[in-house]
Amino acid sequence: MIRFENVGLRYGMGPEILRDLSFHIEPQSFQFLTGPSGAGKTSLIRLLFMSLQPTRGLIKVFNRDLSVIAKNELPRLRRKIGVVFQDFRLLDHLSTYENVALPLRVAGKEESEYRSDVIELLRWVGLGERMHVLPPVLSGGEKQRAAIARALITRPEMLLADEPTGNVDPPLARRLLRLFIELNKLGTSVVIATHDIALLEQVDARRMVLADGRLSIFD
Numbered sequence: 229m230i231r232f233e234n235v236g237l238r239y240g241m242g243p244e245i246l247r248d249l250s251f252h253i254e255p256q257s258f259q260f261l262t263g264p265s266g267a268g269k270t271s272l273i274r275l276l277f278m279s280l281q282p283t284r285g286l287i288k289v290f291n292r293d294l295s296v297i298a299k300n301e302l303p304r305l306r307r308k309i310g311v312v313f314q315d316f317r318l319l320d321h322l323s324t325y326e327n328v329a330l331p332l333r334v335a336g337k338e339e340s341e342y343r344s345d346v347i348e349l350l351r352w353v354g355l356g357e358r359m360h361v362l363p364p365v366l367s368g369g370e371k372q373r374a375a376i377a378r379a380l381i382t383r384p385e386m387l388l389a390d391e392p393t394g395n396v397d398p399p400l401a402r403r404l405l406r407l408f409i410e411l412n413k414l415g416t417s418v419v420i421a422t423h424d425i426a427l428l429e430q431v432d433a434r435r436m437v438l439a440d441g442r443l444s445i446f447d
């Protein structure tokens with residue numbers, strides 16, 4: 229599904245922050261991406277989402293070589309990926325419900341087809357009472373859950389989540405993890421970048437550990 233071969237990344241003239249990354253992400257797999265602060269987790273998530281180009285090496289996403297792909301093809305590939313950014317990226321002028329429904333609207337679906345699914349997912353992440361408010365009045369944890377719901381609503385082929393439990397308490401973090409596991413059982417490959425040791429200990433999943441620019445994998 230995803231293949232990296234000897235991938236390197238540097239920002240501008242700075243040092244290479246990711247070096248010789250070679251790995252695969254298989255369909256329907258579940259993995260944590262971890263490592264100390266500044267190790268490059270967010271940068272790797274951005275490479276996987278095709279929002280950053282590597283400075284060297286080969287990246288294939290859904291069997292397409294990114295170095296030769298036309299820019300106007302990227303949105304179609306990205307629609308197969310659900311992503312939760314650390315800064316949430318909700319649209320402030322749309323309600324929580326509308327933010328979560330947006331990927332379905334963009335895909336051309338009618339509201340009558342998705343309304344009950346959006347409401348059910350919002351209730352699952354504990355936002356049933358907050359679905360009509362605008363993001364600026366949500367707390368950090370509520371915004372995070374809205375961003376997660378928006379990433380999951382299309383049942384993407386791959387889910388990338390950058391510190392998805394960074395703003396919630398431990399019981400809610402466990403509930404969100406269960407949601408990711410359920411999604412994985414339905415066929416989505418899941419990559420969760422996290423520092424959260426308690427979260428890592430709850431699932432016996434593959435671990436991708438970044439340190440000093442290098443990646444070690446523990447299957």
Ligand SMILES: Nc1ncnc2c1ncn2[C@@H]1O[C@H](COP(=O)(O)OP(=O)(O)OP(=O)(O)O)[C@@H](O)[C@H]1O
Pocket residue numbers: 239242245263264265266267268269270271272
């Ligand atoms: N846009 C950028 N321009 C220049 N340097 C950057 C940029 N983004 C990240 N970096 C640098 O790249 C390195 C890796 O950053 P990154 O955010 O990917 O790490 P991280 O593991 O996600 O960190 P954290 O756990 O603190 O979020 C850091 O040294 C950071 O300063």
